[in-house]
Structure formats: structure tokens, C-alpha cells
Amino acid sequence: MDAALGPPEKMADRADDLTPMMRQYFELCSAYDDSLVLFQVGDFYEAFCDAAERVSRLCEITLTKREDSTGTYPMAGVPIDNAESYIDTLLDAGYRVAVADQVQDPEEATGVVDRAVTRVVTPGTLTEDELLRTDDNNFVACLALADGEYGLAVLDVSTGDFYATSVARESAVVDELGRFSPAEAIVGPDAPDLFADDCMVTPYDGAVFADDHARELVAAYFGDPDALLAGDAEISACGALLDYAEYTRGAETDDGAAPDDGGASAASVDGDGAAGDDHGRLDYLNHLTRYDPREYLLLDRVALESLELFDRRAVHGRAGATLAEVLDETACALGGRELKDWLRRPLLDRDRIAARHDAVGELTGDVRTRERLHDDLRDVYDIERLISRVSRARANARDLRSLKATLDVVPELRETLADADCEKLRALRDRLDPLEDVRDRIGRAIREEPPIEVTEGGVVREGYDADLDDLRETERSGKQWIDALEETERERTGVDSLKVGHNSVHGYYIEVTDPNLDAVPEDYERRQTLKNSERFVTPELKAREDEIIQAEQRADDLEYRLFRETRDAVAAEAERVQAVAEALAELDALVSLATVAAEHDYTRPSFVDAPKHVDIRGGRHPVVERTQESFVPNDTRLDADRFFAVVTGPNMSGKSTYMRQVALIQLMAQAGGFVPAADADLALVDRVFTRVGASDDIAGGKSTFMVEMTELATILDNATERSLILLDEVGRGTSTADGLAIARAVTEYVHDEIGARTLFATHHHELTETAVDLPGAFNLHFTAEQRGERVDFDHEVRSGPAAASYGVEVAREAGIPEAVVERSRALLDADEPGRGDSDETANGHRPDVRSNGATADGDSAATDDAADDTADGAADSTDVDLAATIRAQNLATTTPIEALQLLHDLQERLDD
Ligand code: ADP
Numbered sequence: 028m029d030a031a032l033g034p035p036e037k038m039a040d041r042a043d044d045l046t047p048m049m050r051q052y053f054e055l056c057s058a059y060d061d062s063l064v065l066f067q068v069g070d071f072y073e074a075f076c077d078a079a080e081r082v083s084r085l086c087e088i089t090l091t092k093r094e095d096s097t098g099t100y101p102m103a104g105v106p107i108d109n110a111e112s113y114i115d116t117l118l119d120a121g122y123r124v125a126v127a128d129q130v131q132d133p134e135e136a137t138g139v140v141d142r143a144v145t146r147v148v149t150p151g152t153l154t155e156d157e158l159l160r161t162d163d164n165n166f167v168a169c170l171a172l173a174d175g176e177y178g179l180a181v182l183d184v185s186t187g188d189f190y191a192t193s194v195a196r197e198s199a200v201v202d203e204l205g206r207f208s209p210a211e212a213i214v215g216p217d218a219p220d221l222f223a224d225d226c227m228v229t230p231y232d233g234a235v236f237a238d239d240h241a242r243e244l245v246a247a248y249f250g251d252p253d254a255l256l257a258g259d260a261e262i263s264a265c266g267a268l269l270d271y272a273e274y275t276r277g278a279e280t281d282d283g284a285a286p287d288d289g290g291a292s293a294a295s296v297d298g299d300g301a302a303g304d305d306h307g308r309l310d311y312l313n314h315l316t317r318y319d320p321r322e323y324l325l326l327d328r329v330a331l332e333s334l335e336l337f338d339r340r341a342v343h344g345r346a347g348a349t350l351a352e353v354l355d356e357t358a359c360a361l362g363g364r365e366l367k368d369w370l371r372r373p374l375l376d377r378d379r380i381a382a383r384h385d386a387v388g389e390l391t392g393d394v395r396t397r398e399r400l401h402d403d404l405r406d407v408y409d410i411e412r413l414i415s416r417v418s419r420a421r422a423n424a425r426d427l428r429s430l431k432a433t434l435d436v437v438p439e440l441r442e443t444l445a446d447a448d449c450e451k452l453r454a455l456r457d458r459l460d461p462l463e464d465v466r467d468r469i470g471r472a473i474r475e476e477p478p479i480e481v482t483e484g485g486v487v488r489e490g491y492d493a494d495l496d497d498l499r500e501t502e503r504s505g506k507q508w509i510d511a512l513e514e515t516e517r518e519r520t521g522v523d524s525l526k527v528g529h530n531s532v533h534g535y536y537i538e539v540t541d542p543n544l545d546a547v548p549e550d551y552e553r554r555q556t557l558k559n560s561e562r563f564v565t566p567e568l569k570a571r572e573d574e575i576i577q578a579e580q581r582a583d584d585l586e587y588r589l590f591r592e593t594r595d596a597v598a599a600e601a602e603r604v605q606a607v608a609e610a611l612a613e614l615d616a617l618v619s620l621a622t623v624a625a626e627h628d629y630t631r632p633s634f635v636d637a638p639k640h641v642d643i644r645g646g647r648h649p650v651v652e653r654t655q656e657s658f659v660p661n662d663t664r665l666d667a668d669r670f671f672a673v674v675t676g677p678n679m680s681g682k683s684t685y686m687r688q689v690a691l692i693q694l695m696a697q698a699g700g701f702v703p704a705a706d707a708d709l710a711l712v713d714r715v716f717t718r719v720g721a722s723d724d725i726a727g728g729k730s731t732f733m734v735e736m737t738e739l740a741t742i743l744d745n746a747t748e749r750s751l752i753l754l755d756e757v758g759r760g761t762s763t764a765d766g767l768a769i770a771r772a773v774t775e776y777v778h779d780e781i782g783a784r785t786l787f788a789t790h791h792h793e794l795t796e797t798a799v800d801l802p803g804a805f806n807l808h809f810t811a812e813q814r815g816e817r818v819d820f821d822h823e824v825r826s827g828p829a830a831a832s833y834g835v836e837v838a839r840e841a842g843i844p845e846a847v848v849e850r851s852r853a854l855l856d857a858d859e860p861g862r863g864d865s866d867e868t869a870n871g872h873r874p875d876v877r878s879n880g881a882t883a884d885g886d887s888a889a890t891d892d893a894a895d896d897t898a899d900g901a902a903d904s905t906d907v908d909l910a911a912t913i914r915a916q917n918l919a920t921t922t923p924i925e926a927l928q929l930l931h932d933l934q935e936r937l938d939d
């Protein structure tokens with residue numbers, strides 16, 4: 028962002044020569060010197076001087092000039108009615124926008140109209156519906172450093188969601204940030220910039236991080252800081268973030284304080300500056316969620332991206348759905364955000380997980396209840412954002428009606444849940460407070476379809492306020508009198524063509540055409556002469572008209588006051604409204620999970636105590652199965668003795684899909700959902716790590732060897748024996764020898780030192796031998812079949828390693844001359860020590876029946892048949908020997924090269 032958007036020095040120097048309005052503009056610019064000031068002049072927001080040039084360039088609007096007695100200033104203005112879209116453009120360009128509104132009626136102003144910054148719009152503190160995604164949170168983060176601890180606070184200003192935690196290591200800060208992906212961050216003194224590229228980062232004035240100030244704010248909003256939070260770093264981060272939230276809300280009135288730069292750098296936000304303590308309190312920020320990162324399954328940014336939870340552009344650059352999309356059958360925005368939050372923070376507490384599973388199970392089995400809940404939830408408005416607007420005095424009458432409409436469905440939801448069995452649903456029903464008082468008050472005060480504008484009447488219901496009704500009655504009877512006037516005056520004058528009309532300049536008039544002017548009575552006063560007629564008023568008409576106008580004005584003012592009283596009364600109940608919103612959100616998320624489970628044949632996973640246990644039968648990839656005509660389910664079995672699987676097989680055979688489906692099933696289960704499998708028994712996972720190699724994210728264009736190694740380092744550094752690691756190609760970005768060496772060393776380290784559940788897909792065939800050497804490791808593979816020109820994949824995972832010479836086989840089938848194929852085989856054998864030695868090969872690739880339940884039955888049956896045939900034909904001892912050797916082969920896992928080798932050996936023995 029361009030620093031120092033404030034007035035050019037010379038402007039400040041010549042403040043005395045400026046007109047009062049321009050002086051006001053430059054003062055606001057200095058007070059909000061980190062922002063671009065949009066300054067209300069009538070129906071436009073204007074920017075002047077160099078700010079005008081930027082606005083004009085970025086928003087593609089004409090640069091004009093303002094000329095006054097003191098000089099000429101470049102000027103660019105955007106219409107207020109359409110301001111949000113321009114503000115959006117300016118935000119995209121990296122600016123904050125301070126909106127300075129006229130806060131005084133121009134007619135009442137003696138000199139220049141009072142203006143004040145009523146909000147500072149920043150990427151992380153948006154509250155305008157037009158600028159926000161309804162289905163996701165928008166966070167601003169704050170990072171503070173104290174006593175060697177990092178305090179992190181994260182806030183969604185539009186909903187009031189406020190989280191705080193502290194961690195000891197930078198890498199843990201990065202992980203937590205990955206969860207929230209804040210759009211903006213403020214950092215305290217000495218705190219490192221650990222934020223992603225798309226996050227706007229601002230160093231913030233140290234004073235607001237100071238202990239006293241931070242404590243005061245936390246105490247004012249949430250209560251005793253020491254009871255709620257752990258340590259100074261957290262308190263400091265929370266306090267500073269509250270300060271910033273107040274700052275961006277803008278001043279309620281212009282206190283006209285001189286800018287106070289407090290030694291802060293030009294780009295820093297001077298939180299204690301001009302806006303002072305006059306910022307409005309944000310009453311809806313009343314609940315702080317302090318969490319320990321260890322309470323949730325940790326998914327860092329890399330994992331979120333490679334598993335395509337929320338963002339499908341990140342990895343493959345190809346179109347397709349995200350996990351969040353395929354699981355989202357929510358009916359309202361509240362539920363949509365809740366579901367995302369569950370996926371972002373899967374649980375580690377088996378009771379909490381089971382509570383969600385119970386609810387999903389009950390709803391899965393009861394279509395009628397599920398559909399009734401879903402239908403009612405569709406009438407639920409985004410009352411979380413709505414109540415925050417109410418608290419910030421930005422809600423209009425329609426918002427209040429939307430709140431009422433939402434509360435109207437609550438009794439029905441309670442009714443539908445009346446027979447709920449499980450504890451979770453029953454608790455939700457109890458938490459669904461219909462807020463009768465709030466609903467009743469809005470219902471009585473606010474009309475059913477009020478206008479958006481709240482100051483021009485038409486908002487308050489009849490019968491709500493006697494004074495208002497009187498004024499409306501005066502207005503009405505006055506208008507009736509005028510309506511009848513034409514008739515009365517025609518009778519009085521005998522002029523049948525006499526007309527009563529109204530225009531905005533002269534108000535009401537009586538019009539008489541020229542031929543009839545003789546009949547005009549004495550009390551008519553001439554107002555206007557037209558071509559063929561004259562217009563008149565009478566004293567009584569004037570009096571009636573004034574009465575109407577006054578009554579109208581007073582009624583509008585009174586309505587506005589009554590509206591604000593109602594809004595304030597609702598704001599006072601913000602906490603209760605938020606509690607209902609939370610219950611609605613949870614209910615919607617559960618109904619959504621149940622709907623998907625029922626429609627896509629998911630099952631309830633169970634959690635077991637056995638360490639490293641993964642037993643998935645018929646597992647599917649929740650996203651790929653939706654795009655695939657037929658998806659082949661696969662099993663996965665890991666346990667404390669065999670927890671490291673090396674997955675080999677040709678390109679496109681299904682390795683990546685298989686590994687990801689295991690991770691997705693695990694995290695869906697811990698998020699409280701059912702899973703795409705026939706059956707799943709799992710042990711809790713504390714963290715999912717992913718490393719997706721060069722071959723898979725070339726489209727992302729960022730997979731340098733260095734990135735790969737950095738990610739790998741993170742895994743080796745942080746994984747525990749309760750983690751799940753997916754390694755999808757490691758060491759591709761360097762030479763084969765290097766890559767293989769690294770892959771081997773990583774395998775050994777993870778196996779020996781960490782002991783984490785791991786699936787490692789690799790093109791390094793040599794790694795399958797390492798897997799054989801390590802007791803906790805085993806091989807899985809996928810195969811392909813050449814059918815004419817086509818390679819067919821059955822996508823079925825099998826025990827044992829893939830054929831090493833698959834490529835050579837394909838080459839032969841494609842018609843490469845036999846001599847070349849032979850030479851390739853020879854080279855391959857020379858390259859892979861041990862492969863030529865039949866004993867070692869047989870040993871090394873001994874199939875292990877325990878390793879996988881998916882071993883195709885057909886294959887082993889074929890083996891038995893072959894063995895029987897051979898036995899029948901056995902005649903002498905050589906034959907018996909050969910038969911035994913052949914019988915010992917498991918064809919399901921024998922590679923073509925091994926088969927050739929075997930054939931070669933057998934021939935040699937026959938020759939002997
Ligand atoms: P690899 O990692 O082995 O190159 P992928 O996992 O990327 O292979 O899978 C390639 C494609 O094969 C996927 O995009 C998908 O269309 C299809 N596929 C993978 N697994 C299955 C499966 N189990 N059933 C059906 N199709 C699958």
C-alpha cells in the first residue's frame with residue numbers, strides 16, 4: 028500500500044489560506060493518514076489532490092477540478108448511492124478507505140458542515156453485505172509477542188466471532204493463521220510478519236498493545252482478562268484487535284482533535300490518534316473463544332490446499348468441487364459458515380465427535396424430520412451479521428423484519444425437534460429460544476415491508492404510538508380536505524373546468540382557465556400565469572398545506588426516533604440473538620451432514636482406542652466419486668505394527684486419489700460427519716500433513732525443490748505418532764539419485780523416529796524394497812492394463828509393489844523393436860541392484876497377505892488353479908521341484924520382470 032496518503036506538506040503549511048471545507052478535508056486526511064479519505068460533498072464522496080488522481084485512475088472515473096478562492100484542486104468523486112463498488116476497487120488495490128460523512132444537516136450548519144469518519148473500510152473488517160461472501164467468514168488477525176510467546180487474536184467483525192490463542196513457535200502461528208486465512212492483520216512491536224501474501228499487514232502503534240490499555244479493553248468487552256486468557260501475549264493481541272475494531276468503526280462524532288502522530292511510522296495506524304476515545308463501542312462483541320490449538324485436528328495451509336477443502340484453484344488449477352462444496356447442503360448462511368468452521372477445526376474429543384455423529388445418525392434415519400428442518404431453516408436470515416449491524420446502528424427496518432421472520436420459524440423448529448432422541452438435538456432445541464419479547468417488539472413497531480430508508484417515514488406501524496397516529500391523522504385529513512377541494516370550489520365558483528393540482532415548486536394550487544377568470548372569488552391569490560390559465564391559492568389552502576407538511580415532517584422524525592428506539596432495544600438483546608444464531612448454525616450444519624450422508628450412502632465412522640488404527644472398508648473419495656461415472660471403492664488397513672504404506676503404480680492409476688481419500692475420511696469423521704465408506708474404524712489423528720510433489724502441482728507453478736524440502740522439514744519437525752502423513756512424491760525436483768536418497772531417508776526417519784501413520788506414493792520403485800526392510804512398512808500398488816492403444820486402469824489397490832518394468836512392457840506392446848526392449852530390461856536390471864538376484868527378489872517382494880484386505884480374490888483363485896494344473900502334470904522330481912517353485916509364486920504381486928526372471932531360472936534348471 029502506498030504510505031502517507033495524507034496532505035502534501037505544503038497543504039498543511041498553508042492551512043490558514045484554505046477554505047474551511049478544504050481545511051476540514053486535509054485535517055481528516057492527516058487524522059486517517061493510513062487511509063484514503065472519501066469526503067462527502069452532497070451526493071458524492073470526493074477525493075482531492077493526489078488522492079483524487081489515484082481514485083480517478085483506479086476507479087476509472089473522470090478527474091475534475093475544484094476551484095475556490097484559494098486555488099484549484101484536482102478532484103474525483105464517486106456517487107454515494109453506488110459507493111460500495113468503488114470502495115471494493117480501492118480495497119483490491121490495497122487501500123484502506125476512511126469514509127467521512129456529513130454528520131450535520133447542511134441547512135442547520137452555520138459555517139462548513141460537520142463531517143466525521145463514520146467507518147474505515149479495510150479488507151479484514153468489512154461489514155457491508157455487498158463486500159462480503161455470505162458463506163464464509165472474513166477475518167482480521169492480530170499478532171503480539173510477549174515473554175517469548177505469540178498471542179494471536181482473530182476476529183470477524185461482521186459476525187462477532189472472536190478467537191484467541193497463544194503458541195510458542197513461529198511455525199505454530201503459521202499453522203493457526205492457515206486455518207483462518209485472515210484478509211488483514213495488525214502486528215505489534217517485534218512481532219514477525221508470518222502472514223500469507225494475500226493478507227494486508229499493518230504494523231500497529233505499540234501503545235495499543237501495552238498491557239494496561241489491552242487489559243482495559245478486554246475487561247470492558249469480555250470480562251476479567253486473567254480469567255479468560257492465558258498470558259500477556261494473548262491479552263495484548265485481543266486488546267489491540269478490539270482497539271482496531273473500534274478504530275475502523277469510525278468516530279460517532281467528529282471530535283476535531285488534532286492529529287497526534289505519537290512517533291508511529293507513516294504506514295502505521297495511529298490507534299490513539301485523532302479518533303480518540305470517541306469510537307463507538309461494539310456491543311455485539313461480547314463473546315471470546317479462547318482455544319488451545321491442541322483441541323483441534325490441525326490442518327495447516329498446505330494441507331488445506333492440497334486436500335482441496337475450500338479452494339480448488341490452489342493445487343491442480345483444474346475445475347472441480349471442493350470438499351466444502353460437496354458437503355454443503357446447508358439451508359442458510361449461518362449453517363454454511365458453521366460447516367466450514369467444523370471442517371477447518373475437526374475435533375479431537377471423542378465425546379464431542381460422538382455427539383455430532385449421534386445427531387447426524389438420527390437425522391440421516393428420519394427423512395421427514397430432516398426435510399422439515401431444512402425447509403424451515405431456509406427462512407433463516409443471516410442474523411449473525413444482522414445483529415452486528417443492529418449493534419453498530421447500521422441496520423435498517425428491513426433488517427429488523429428479517430430478524431423477526433427468522434424468530435418466527437424458531438417455534439416450528441422446536442416443534443420438529445420435540446421428539447428428538449439424542450442429547451445433542453435436544454440441547455439444540457432448548458437453546459432455540461424464540462425470543463418472544465424481541466420478536467413481539469419488532470412485530471408491533473415495524474411495518475411488514477418497510478422502505479430501506481429509515482428517515483423518511485413508512486417504517487412504523489399504525490397503533491404503535493399514539494402521537495405518531497395523531498400526526499398521520501392530521502396529514503390524512505388535510506389531504507382528504509384537499510382532495511375534496513376541487514369539488515367544493517367548482518360548486519362555489521360554478522366553474523366546472525376548475526382544477527386542483529400540485530407541483531414541487533408552488534405546492535398546491537387552484538387552476539382556472541382564462542375564459543372563467545371572471546368567476547374567481549376574492550380570496551383567491553394569484554400565484555402563476557400560464558398560457559391559457561391562471562393558478563391561485565387561498566389562505567385556507569395554504570394553512571392546510573402547511574399543516575400537512577409539518578405533520579409529515581414531525582411524523583418522519585418521530586418514526587425515525589421510534590425506529591432507533593426499537594433498534595436499540597434489539598441491540599440490547601444482541602447476546603441472546605447470537606445464542607439463537609449459534610444454535611441455528613449448528614442445527615443447519617448437522618442437517619446438512621445428514622442430508623449428504625443419506626443421499627450419498629455414507630456411514631457412521633467409529634473411533635477406537637487402538638493406536639494408529641485405520642480400518643476403512645470400501646472407502647471412496649468424497650469429491651472424485653461425484654465427478655466419476657463409477658468410482659472403485661478401496662480398503663485401507665493400518666495399525667501399530669503396519670502403519671507405513673508405500674504406494675506404487677503407473678501414472679493415473681489412482682494413487683493420489685487413494686491417499687487423499689484416507690485423509691478426507693479421517694477429517695470428515697473428526698469434524699462430526701459420516702464418511703464415504705462401507706465401514707470405518709479409526710483412531711484419532713492430531714494432525715494431517717501433506718506433501719504433494721512436483722508432478723502434482725506444476726500448474727501451481729510454485730513447486731521448487733526448496734518449497735518441497737521446506738514442507739518436508741515442517742512435517743519431520745512437527746509430526747507425532749498420532750499424525751497422519753500423506754507424501755505424494757518426494758524428491759522429484761532433483762536428480763534421481765538425490766531424490767531416491769531423500770525419499771529413503773525420509774521413510775526411515777518417519778518409520779523409526781516418528782511412527783506416524785503414513786501413505787507414501789512414489790515413482791521411486793526402489794522404495795518398495797525399503798518398505799520390505801522396515802517392519803512397520805508395507806507395499807501397496809495400483810496396476811494398469813494395456814488394451815490395444817489404450818491403457819486401462821481398474822483403480823483397485825493391491826498388496827505388494829507395482830511392476831517396476833511397467834514402462835518397458837508398455838513399450839513392447841506398443842511395437843518397439845524387441846532388441847530395444849531387451850536392452851531396456853538389461854539396463855533396468857543393472858540400475859537396480861538386487862533385482863537380478865532371484866533369491867533376493869523373491870524375498871524382497873514376498874506378498875504379505877496381512878497388508879491389505881483389497882487383494883483381489885480372483886487373482887489368488889487364479890494362483891490356486893495354476894498350482895493344481897501343475898500338480899496334476901507332475902511326473903518326476905524335477906517336475907515336482909519346478910511345481911513347488913511355481914506354486915510359491917503369488918501372481919497378484921509378481922511383476923513382469925520377475926516373471927521373466929523366474930521363467931529364465933526354470934529354463935536353466937530344466938537344462939541342468
Ligand atoms: P495417480 O496419482 O496414480 O497418478 P490419480 O489418483 O491422480 O492417479 O487418479 C487419476 C484419475 O483416475 C483421477 O482423476 C480419477 O478420475 C481416476 N480415479 C482415481 N481413483 C479412482 C477410483 N478409485 N475409482 C474411479 N476412478 C478413479
Ligand code: MG
Nearest residue numbers: 682683723755
Ligand atoms: Mg498422483
